[in-house]
Amino acid sequence: MFDDGKPLSEREAWLWLISNAAWRPMQILVRNGRAAEMLNLDRGQLSFSRSFLQKAWRWTSEKRVRTFLNRLERESMVDLLTGQLQTVISICNYGVFQNGGALTGPANGPAMGQQRAGNGPEEENIINIKNKILPPPSPPGFDEWYAIYPRKKAPQAAKKAFAKALASGLIALPVLMERTRAFAATWANEPKDRRKFIPYPASWLNAGGYDDEPEGGGEPAPAPINPRTFDDDGWRRRLKYFQDADKWLDEWGAKPGEPGCLVPPHLILTPVSNSKGAA
Structure with missing residues (x-):
């Protein structure tokens, strides 16, 4: 599967994980140097070290593997359980990927922390539904922007709002980054119980919250915090x-x-303009 000598894309890496998950409960021998242990895997689980996944996927670093797995966990696509020797990965909703089939042949795994399933899910079934399961790739510049925004909520909605804001032509990415940094700075010293009032990223973008930040620095407008400070232009937007x-x-x-x-x-x-009567 995907044996063309090229690094796997994130979609292909996701399919690789599904294809190598245990089709039924099984035991594998995990080795790491001189240490070794027997590991019990349930249906839909697999266990590999990040260094093994890096080589299998032909990626440039273990950091990229870790970032990808953490992203899948945030999106509730996998659960990660870090053990003494390596990580156990559980595919969420694993049954969705199954298309029937008999359990034939032993379920076992070779040494060095590798494991293989007996009869796994059919590749055609995976390909038919992969696009409904794997989150779409981030728009250019989104990951850098999202890292700056002071509240991490609803990332898929944020991606859509981010792409829409830039596509509108009303603001350029460098300006958006600058104003987002200024907005984040206003919350930097706020106590934890106040940070719940930070708008979701998508809400802030869709409402044009970046326009509430003044040009050339200075104290940002407190509109996202206290609506009593909105001026007429802010309310019109x-x-x-x-x-x-x-x-x-x-x-x-x-x-x-x-x-x-x-x-x-x-x-x-x-x-x-073109009011429905609500405004």
């Missing part, structure tokens, strides 16, 4: 977002038409 997306964010207070709404009445009574 949010009313336009409410009109287009039919969504009102909690950090903006009560939505138009509800008790406690903070939007100035003269803006609610003045239609935004």
